Amino acid sequence: MKTNDFPQANQLDNVHIISLLDRLEAAKKVLEKSEDIESTIEKLNNLEYFLRRFGTLKDLATHMLFIEKKMYILKEYLTVTEAADYLNLSPSLVYRLTSKHELPIYKPNGKTIFIRRDDLNRWIAKTRVMSDDEIEEYAATHMENLFKGNFNHKNKKK
Numbered sequence: 001m002k003t004n005d006f007p008q009a010n011q012l013d014n015v016h017i018i019s020l021l022d023r024l025e026a027a028k029k030v031l032e033k034s035e036d037i038e039s040t041i042e043k044l045n046n047l048e049y050f051l052r053r054f055g056t057l058k059d060l061a062t063h064m065l066f067i068e069k070k071m072y073i074l075k076e077y078l079t080v081t082e083a084a085d086y087l088n089l090s091p092s093l094v095y096r097l098t099s100k101h102e103l104p105i106y107k108p109n110g111k112t113i114f115i116r117r118d119d120l121n122r123w124i125a126k127t128r129v130m131s132d133d134e135i136e137e138y139a140a141t142h143m144e145n146l147f148k149g150n151f152n153h154k155n156k157k158k
Helices: 008-031 037-054 057-074 080-087 091-099 117-126 132-148
Strands: 077-079 114-116
Touching: 008 037, 008 057, 037 057, 057 080, 077 080, 077 117, 080 091, 080 117, 114 117
Parallel strands: none
Antiparallel strands: 077 114
């Protein structure tokens, strides 16, 4: 593909990136003489890597916004919308689970609902479904106990 086959906007973006990379290289050479060489060079190399990976500053900014939106996962307390996103459920279903008291909630101001991430993880773990192997093992153990007479009766007296 020829260079002039690209739209004008992409050529301008490429010129800006090349210019930025040239300035970064010049800044890198100047900073090599300073005391803080290691960390500054690492930061410049990281920036250069990201620019090469994402192509344009706009693409990099878009990716950073995406990451920023997903940072809620690190929070201890999540809003209903964040909890719904975390569980891959609709917010209305999360509201329903909270109204049925299946998920514990916190209301510090009496209105806004917060849910602890640990409570969400416990709720997920509580709804575990056994694998076929586990079911077979459970059934075999249960049958073995029945044949041995080692089963529990609710009315059995000690």
